Amino acid sequence: MRTPKAKPRGPVAPRSVLHFQIILLLGIFVAWWGLVKLDIIPQFFFGDPVGVMQRLIKWFVTGSIWTHLINTLIETMLGFVIGTVSGLVCGLWLALNPMLARVFDPFIKAANSMPRLIFAPIFALWFGLGIWSKVALGVTLVFFVVFFNVFQGVREVSPVVLANVRLMGANRRQLMRWVYLPSATSWVFSSLHNAVGLAFVGAVIGEYLGSARGVGYLILQAEGVFDINSVIAGILLLTVFALLLDIVVSRVEVRLLRWQAPVQAQTVQAQTVKTPAGQVQAVQA
Amino acid sequence: MTITMSSTLRPPPSKVAPLAAVELKNVTCQFAGSGGGTYTAVSDVDLRIEDAEFVAVVGPTGCGKSTLLNVASGLLEPSSGDVLVFGKPLSGLNRQSAYLFQADALMPWRTALDNIAAGLLFRNMRKAEAEAQARDWLARVGLRAHADRYPHQMSGGMRKRVALAQALILDPPILLMDEPFSALDIQTRQLMEDELLQLWSVNRKSVIFVTHDLEEAISLADRVVVLAAGPGTRPVAEFNITLPRPREVSEIRMTQEFLELHTAIWQVLKKEVLKSHAHAQG
Ligand SMILES: Nc1ncnc2c1ncn2[C@@H]1O[C@H](COP(=O)(O)OP(=O)(O)OP(=O)(O)O)[C@@H](O)[C@H]1O
């Protein structure tokens, strides 16, 4: 579990960070391409970047990818949303009922330590081969991450703030809205970054084990004919979409957690970048 | 002017005594100690705060001042003893009081304005009206321009002022203040003290004002209660402050009467501070 606020802002200006990242990415592709071309690693098992790109382009040009991609994204989103909401509700509920929390404690720990991917075939039996068995898998993965973070978040509420708000006359519902939820939010968001990845895992593994469409299904088909480029193309595609979803989460996080002090307070001066012309330009934080 | 110091702390209960705002009777607070035993922070405290009286409580650090306020606010149930609020035994939270905590107690996820308006909204006031009142209070504590700041964007002194407005906006008959100004610099502090006196003179609440600053205690209060060093603290002396009101804290500190009071109280307090220090050294 990540702790909230774990977002150190280094002294490096954001733009040069981006430069480094792009260079690193290109470097990886060039190294991969070079190693394959020089036959240091076998192309049969590792594919090659150019072939992967061609495959991706073909998928999008013919439009054959859309049905798979949309299917996977729907499963992921459903797993993500249902898992998050149920984790949030259960986490709040149990955290505010210590008695219940104690009763449920061993059960929750047991359920969490179970290797839940094993349930994929069972879910296929229960929910069929459509999207719902994949959603169910995603939910079981996402739920616990969110649940434990919310639970922790509620426990971490500052007792002084809580006492103060209670003395100001807040009732239970108001306490929830004014204290518990906002206090848990930072914990929820730190868990959501993990949850995005897990929702994808649930969807793709579910598809991999039995389905008629989806990116996981595509990868399985490609593996069946040793089409390694398609496998890698599928994985890359999933990665990109997981990243995009993570960016969306980060955006929402920034909006909702405006009240949080950055780990290291920064002045406006520190957030400026010197442009080559020597002018100082403010950068949007 | 006379310095009255009573060693038996409470006047004998007269039959027609008006209801005290807060009355602690035989209050004892024990905490679980570190080594499995119990630590008696407060023992057999009798304390009476009259309606519209300003009482300052001083005592060595760690003696149990915050503990007493927690008891008076209903946040902490004493191990034994009774708490009466306007004559009624206190059960649960003290709804007649507002509490300014020693530690930061603002909601970090709400702006200054929202923090101040919160109590009114809890009382189901309409949002527009609550915000209008909150703005008014924001101006009164000198933060008109900072309505939209979050606590982390304010200085310690600004946060204290928001907390003061947050407490006073509810207009409670009892005000519990735990070293509210100790984090402020001298100048701001005197401004705030004057401000507090001014607000109090307009609308006399019963105040328990905990502080470790004797000058502050004398310049603000009607009565100064000195607590003994812990463990098992209890009031050892109390002094009626007969300085005339209205007072201006920076000026009143120069007067002869003030100095005499200060000397007299300090003699008592110093003994307790030294005891506390010796105790802490083991
Ligand atoms: N919840 C608690 N558990 C155990 N001990 C406690 C607890 N609260 C207070 N104490 C102890 O009771 C004593 C009195 O604490 P209190 O906070 O009331 O002191 P104080 O007079 O307010 O000190 P200061 O001036 O430093 O704020 C201290 O020795 C403290 O260690």
Ligand SMILES: [Mg+2]
């Ligand atoms: Mg204290």
